[in-house]
Amino acid sequence: EAGVAQSPRYKIIEKRQSVAFWCNPISGHATLYWYQQILGQGPKLLIQFQNNGVVDDSQLPKDRFSAERLKGVDSTLKIQPAKLEDSAVYLCASSLVGLAHNEQFFGPGTRLTVL
Amino acid sequence: ILNVEQSPQSLHVQEGDSTNFTCSFPSSNFYALHWYRWETAKSPEALFVMTLNGDEKKKGRISATLNTKEGYSYLYIKGSQPEDSATYLCASEKAAGNKLTFGGGTRVLVKP
Numbered sequence: 334e335a336g337v338a339q340s341p342r343y344k345i346i347e348k349r350q351s352v353a354f355w356c357n358p359i360s361g362h363a364t365l366y367w368y369q370q371i372l373g374q375g376p377k378l379l380i381q382f383q384n385n386g387v388v389d390d391s392q393l394p395k396d397r398f399s400a401e402r403l404k405g406v407d408s409t410l411k412i413q414p415a416k417l418e419d420s421a422v423y424l425c426a427s428s429l430v431g432l433a434h435n436e437q438f439f440g441p442g443t444r445l446t447v448l
Numbered sequence: 449i450l451n452v453e454q455s456p457q458s459l460h461v462q463e464g465d466s467t468n469f470t471c472s473f474p475s476s477n478f479y480a481l482h483w484y485r486w487e488t489a490k491s492p493e494a495l496f497v498m499t500l501n502g503d504e505k506k507k508g509r510i511s512a513t514l515n516t517k518e519g520y521s522y523l524y525i526k527g528s529q530p531e532d533s534a535t536y537l538c539a540s541e542k543a544a545g546n547k548l549t550f551g552g553g554t555r556v557l558v559k560p
Binding site: 336337366373374375376377378381389424430431432433434435436437438439440441442 | 452454457479480482484489490491492493494497499537539541544545546547548550551552553
């Protein structure tokens with residue numbers, strides 16, 4: 334079974350530039366998550382989708398971050414414009430619906446450096 | 449405890465030694481506690497999902513215990529090997545299917 338795919342793996346940009354990350358979840362997983370993991374901190378949930386609908390985006394900085402999952406499969410996360418404090422690893426995860434526990438499967442992440 | 453906290457933030461272990469570290473979480477509205485291992489440049493990998501007070505789970509040389517009444521879990525590594533070097537994350541789940549709240553992780557470096 335293929336895992337969660339993410340690209341790019343690394344990205345370096347200058348502040349005020351735009352950047353986009355892509356995620357392809359495990360086939361059949363209806364729920365998709367984007368996390369931001371800043372060095373020294375735990376992953377923080379930015380947005381959760383179920384199919385193509387948003388379940389939780391309460392911690393997404395909507396003035397600069399956007400995400401979509403138009404066909405309920407893969408997803409993109411965009412930052413426009415980027416700030417220095419956006420330097421982090423962006424993790425995508427997916428899970429099945431209806432399980433007893435919210436076991437999430439993670440991709441390898443995209444490491445973003447904003448200069 | 450209001451948030452999920454892990455200690456220590458990092459530790460160095462000599463190869464062959466055993467070690468343990470802590471995850472503290474809010475004991476109210478507890479549903480499940482997840483442990484993940486995250487090796488550099490790889491995907492975080494699920495180790496355990498724990499739900500019952502007093503539960504103990506084992507996977508090879510790694511084991512974990514759970515105390516839901518006082519809100520903590522210990523993860524143990526017996527006879528550490530260099531391949532155990534990773535960041536170990538714990539996450540609290542407050543209801544079935546609810547979002548996971550992660551701790552800051554414990555970064556383990558095993559020295560040969």
